[in-house]
Structure formats: structure tokens, C-alpha cells
Amino acid sequence: xxxxxxxxxxxxxxxxxxxxxxxxxxxxxxxxxxxxxxxxxxxxxxxxxxxxxxxxxxxxxxxxxxxxxxxxxxxxxxxxxxxxxxxxxxxxxxxxxxxxxxxxxxxxxxxxxxxxxxxxxxxxxxxxxxxxxxxxxxxxxxxxxxxxxxxxxxxxxxxxxxxxxxxxxxxxxxxxxxxxxxxxxxxxxxxxxxxxxxxxxxxxxxxxxxxxxxxxxxxxxxxxxxxxxxxxxxxxxxxxxxxxxxxxxxxxxxx
Amino acid sequence: xxxxxxxxxxxxxxxxxxxxxxxxxxxxxxxxxxxxxxxxxxxxxxxxxxxxxxxxxxxxxxxxxxxxxxxxxxxxxxxxxxxxxxxxxxxxxxxxxxxxxxxxxxxxxxxxxxxxxxxxxxxxxxxxxxxxxxxxxxxxxxxxxxxxxxxxxxxxxxxxxxxxxxxxxxxxxxxxxxxxxxxxxxxxxxxxxxxxxxxxxxxxxxxxxxxxxxxxxxxxxxxxxxxxxxxxxxxxxxxxxxxxxxxxxxxxxxxxxxxxxxxxxxxxxxxxxxxxxxxxxxxxxxxxxxxxxxxxxxxx
Numbered sequence: 001x002x003x004x005x006x007x008x009x010x011x012x013x014x015x016x017x018x019x020x021x022x023x024x025x026x027x028x029x030x031x032x033x034x035x036x037x038x039x040x041x042x043x044x045x046x047x048x049x050x051x052x053x054x055x056x057x058x059x060x061x062x063x064x065x066x067x068x069x070x071x072x073x074x075x076x077x078x079x080x081x082x083x084x085x086x087x088x089x090x091x092x093x094x095x096x097x098x099x100x101x102x103x104x105x106x107x108x109x110x111x112x113x114x115x116x117x118x119x120x121x122x123x124x125x126x127x128x129x130x131x132x133x134x135x136x137x138x139x140x141x142x143x144x145x146x147x148x149x150x151x152x153x154x155x156x157x158x159x160x161x162x163x164x165x166x167x168x169x170x171x172x173x174x175x176x177x178x179x180x181x182x183x184x185x186x187x188x189x190x191x192x193x194x195x196x197x198x199x200x201x202x203x204x205x206x207x208x209x210x211x212x213x214x215x216x217x218x219x220x221x222x223x224x225x226x227x228x229x230x231x232x233x234x235x236x237x238x239x240x241x242x243x244x245x246x247x248x249x250x251x252x253x254x255x
Numbered sequence: 256x257x258x259x260x261x262x263x264x265x266x267x268x269x270x271x272x273x274x275x276x277x278x279x280x281x282x283x284x285x286x287x288x289x290x291x292x293x294x295x296x297x298x299x300x301x302x303x304x305x306x307x308x309x310x311x312x313x314x315x316x317x318x319x320x321x322x323x324x325x326x327x328x329x330x331x332x333x334x335x336x337x338x339x340x341x342x343x344x345x346x347x348x349x350x351x352x353x354x355x356x357x358x359x360x361x362x363x364x365x366x367x368x369x370x371x372x373x374x375x376x377x378x379x380x381x382x383x384x385x386x387x388x389x390x391x392x393x394x395x396x397x398x399x400x401x402x403x404x405x406x407x408x409x410x411x412x413x414x415x416x417x418x419x420x421x422x423x424x425x426x427x428x429x430x431x432x433x434x435x436x437x438x439x440x441x442x443x444x445x446x447x448x449x450x451x452x453x454x455x456x457x458x459x460x461x462x463x464x465x466x467x468x469x470x471x472x473x474x475x476x477x478x479x480x481x482x483x484x485x486x487x488x489x490x491x492x493x494x495x496x497x498x499x500x501x502x503x504x505x506x507x508x509x510x511x512x513x514x515x516x517x518x519x520x521x522x523x524x525x526x527x528x529x530x531x532x533x534x535x536x537x538x539x540x541x542x543x544x545x546x547x548x549x550x551x552x553x554x555x
Binding site for chain 2: 001002004005006008009012013016017079080081083084085086087088089090091252254255
């Protein structure tokens with residue numbers, strides 16, 4: 001109940017602050033761009049359109065999730081709205097978790113609005129609905145949970161601007177960093193190799209949740225359910241770990 | 256009887272941006288009985304807000320203990336009995352006062368229609384009926400302070416902790432606040448508040464606690480203090496034995512000053528015996544502000 005109340009506050013603030021208008025405008029731009037391309041008769045480019053849509057969706061939704069979650073706690077502190085909250089009979093864990101849920105909810109709502117807009121844009125191209133698109137949406141939503149939890153954790157250990165910048169670097173660069181670490185691991189001496197493995201494991205593997213390329217290619221089949229299940233477990237464990245770090249830092253923090 | 260608040264040898268320290276540790280509260284101990292209204296006074300930087308923050312569990316004390324109704328103040332069960340108004344009242348700018356109170360009420364464990372009713376009633380009590388659905392960002396500082404007061408009263412707490420309670424309130428708002436606090440006191444609520452408005456403190460408090468540089472300087476019953484600060488002036492014509500005249504007779508009238516009512520009564524009795532003509536008796540209420548300034552100067 002406490003978590004729901006906190007999350008609802010975050011959503012209400014996001015709506016009133018017109019954050020979701022930004023999402024709607026972005027979506028509108030996507031639809032208009034697609035409409036223009038359709039007008040000039042760029043047919044037969046369904047895979048390209050789907051790939052582009054997935055890239056745009058992935059990018060925008062991650063940016064929105066980082067910006068939304070990254071300012072949740074720092075804004076509470078800066079605006080001094082935190083005091084009446086922590087004066088209530090709730091634990092600091094409740095506060096963190098409620099805020100995280102709110103951040104996730106706002107990110108999901110933004111993402112789903114973008115999905116609807118992008119779906120409309122794809123329809124202009126004549127792209128038909130496929131089940132893998134739903135799998136794409138589901139996995140992306142799971143990935144956004146990881147994005148939000150990482151950003152929230154960073155916002156408890158560094159300044160707001162540093163946390164947002166760091167989140168961009170980690171979450172957009174995690175795929176590239178992972179590839180680099182795996183290369184380093186394969187060429188490193190046995191004594192150093194585990195270090196690369198540990199660093200790689202500690203990075204959020206958000207690229208695993210992005211099946212945009214697969215969804216764009218008509219010849220590739222659905223993602224097996226066990227993969228979705230495994231990714232769900234990974235999401236729960238990784239987000240739980242991020243929340244635990246956030247709590248460890250925040251529970252004794254002087255306000 | 257268990258104290259509403261008990262602070263034992265509290266030390267609160269902060270680390271400044273330059274890395275230097277600053278001790279804001281140094282060995283403060285105090286007790287507040289249930290039902291008391293206590294004013295917490297001290298100049299800027301005396302450690303009032305730090306004490307209240309430690310009491311609310313916002314900062315970890317370096318050492319010492321803060322108890323509320325016998326339990327550590329940071330526990331959830333203690334906080335369920337506390338209504339708190341922070342020094343600078345800021346509330347979610349994009350929520351309305353009603354939504355703000357509903358949110359805090361839900362965190363307090365209140366639910367549904369009864370919460371909505373209580374929130375509406377409290378906003379009416381603080382004079383915000385017309386602004387129930389106005390966004391907080393469109394409210395003035397004084398109106399936000401009223402939202403703050405309303406949220407601190409949610410759930411009928413047994414203890415009200417109010418930091419700079421009159422900040423931003425206009426005279427009407429202050430009068431309304433006085434009424435609210437007096438009503439709460441009649442209902443048995445303990446009120447502990449810090450303020451720089453000594454007139455408010457004088458009107459509302461049973462007791463004052465003065466701190467300076469993080470240490471207790473003085474603790475006084477307001478009624479007794481007011482008696483001590485009160486001065487009496489007697490104007491008479493004639494010769495009054497045993498009374499030290501303040502001014503020489505002008506037009507035959509002499510004035511004398513007395514620190515206590517007993518001295519004045521004694522002088523009046525003497526005047527009656529000596530057939531001295533009494534021209535005037537004036538009672539001058541002492542200034543709490545002068546007392547406060549003098550106390551802080553002595554402590555410094």
C-alpha cells in the first residue's frame with residue numbers, strides 16, 4: 001500500500017509535469033517521419049522500418065527511463081519534499097522501493113505510448129503485426145526495470161548530473177564494454193582473466209533484453225520461453241542487487 | 256509517567272564540504288512531559304534543527320539517545336505517534352493540497368473515505384478550503400506552510416514537532432495556528448516547536464528550552480519567567496519609609512520600581528500606614544526578547 005502510494009505520486013507528478021507530453025511529441029515525430037517516407041513510396045523496406053523503429057524505441061525509452069529515475073531522489077532532497085516523507089512511519093527501504101516502482105511505471109507508460117505511436121508508423125509502411133513484436137515489448141519492459149534500478153542506485157551514490165551521465169555511459173555502452181571485456185578475458189593470463197569476468201558480470205547486460213534485430217527479421221522465429229524466463233530471473237536478481245546497494249547507502253544517509 | 260520526549264546526552268556532528276567535522280549539538284539532554292507545549296529557542300546555528308532532525312531520525316547522532324514515549328524515536332511505531340512540520344515546508348509542486356495530504360495519509364496508514372474526509376477537514380481547519388484543488392506550485396509561501404501544518408496533524412498524532420512553525424504565516428495565519436495548537440493541547444497532544452517568534456512562544460508555551468552552540472543554556476516555566484520579568488512602578492506623593500525612590504519628587508510626585516508583587520504590596524501597606532498618597536501603580540510586562548538576548552549573551 002505504501003509502495004503503491006509512493007509510486008502513484010511519482011506517476012501523477014510525471015503526468016502533471018508534462019513529462020509524458022515529451023513522449024507523445026517524440027511519438028508524433030516518428031509517425032510523421034514514417035508518413036513522409038510512405039508518401040514518397042518507400043515500400044519494400046519493412047525490415048529496415050522495423051529495425052529503425054526498434055532502435056528509436058529502444059533509445060528513446062532508455063533515455064526517458066534514465067532521466068525520470070535519475071532525478072527521483074535528488075529532487076526530493078533538493079526540493080526538501082523528502083522530510084515529510086521520511087517523517088512518516090515508513091522505512092527508507094519502503095521509500096526507495098516505492099520511488100523505484102514509480103520510476104518503472106513512468107518508464108513503462110512512456111515506452112507503451114511510444115510503442116503505440118511506432119505501431120501506427122509501422123502500419124503506414126504496411127508492416128503487419130507479429131507475435132515477436134509483443135515479445136520485443138515485454139523484454140524491453142523487463143530491460144527498463146534494470147535501467148531504472150541502475151540509475152536509482154547511481155543517484156544514491158553520486159551527484160544527480162553525475163548519476164545521469166554515468167547511467168548513459170553504462171547503459172548505452174554496456175554492450176560495447178562487454179564485448180571489450182570478453183576480448184580482454186580471452187587474451188588475458190589465467191591470473192587476471194577472472195577480474196574481467198567479474199567486471200563483465202557486474203555490468204548491466206541490457207542489450208540482452210533488446211530483440212529489435214530479431215523482431216525486424218521475418219525469417220527469425222519467436223524467442224523461446226525459457227530465454228524470457230531466464231531474462232526475467234536476471235532482471236529480478238540484478239535489480240534486487242541494485243536496490244540493495246541503494247538501500248545500504250541510503251538507509252543511514254544524513255538528510 | 257513516560258516522557259513524551261527524552262533526549263539523553265545527544266551529540267550530532269556534520270562533516271562540512273571542506274572535510275572538517277562540526278559538532279552542531281554537544282551533549283544535549285532534555286525531557287518533555289506528555290501534554291506540555293514547549294518552545295525550543297536559540298539563535299541561528301544553535302543546533303535546534305539538528306536536534307529536531309536527530310529526534311526524527313533524519314541524521315544519525317554521534318552519540319546519545321532520543322526517545323519518544325519511551326521508544327527510540329526513529330522506529331516506525333514512534334513515528335506513527337509524531338506529526339512533523341519541517342523548517343522549510345516544500346510539497347510536491349504538481350500535486351494539489353488534497354492529493355498531498357492523501358499521499359502522506361496513506362503513508363501514515365490511513366485509508367479510503369475516512370482519509371479523504373480527514374484531509375479535507377484539516378485543510379479546512381488551516382483555511383485552505385478554497386485551494387483544495389490548486390496545484391501546490393501556485394500557492395504562496397504562507398499557504399504552503401498551512402499545507403505543512405495540515406499534513407503534520409494527519410492521523411491525530413500524540414506529539415507534534417514543529418520546526419520554525421510560524422515561518423511565512425501572516426498575522427491571521429498565526430492566530431489560527433495558535434488556536435490549533437491550543438486545541439491540540441486541550442486534547443492532550445504534546446507540542447515541541449522551535450521558533451524565532453518570541454511573542455508566539457510566550458503566548459503558547461508552558462515551558463521554554465534555550466540552547467546555544469549545541470548546549471542547553473536554560474529551561475524555564477513560561478508563567479514563572481513572566482512573573483520574574485514583570486516590573487511594578489509606584490507613583491506617590493509624600494515620604495515612604497524603606498522604599499528606594501527611582502526619581503526625585505517632581506511636583507511632589509516620587510516614583511519607585513519593584514521587581515516582585517510582594518515588594519509592591521509591602522510598599523502599599525507601608526503607604527497606607529504612613530498616610531502617603533498613591534498617585535498611580537503601573538505593571539510592566541517584561542520582554543521575553545530582552546530575556547532571550549541577555550541569556551544568549553551570558554551563554555556566549
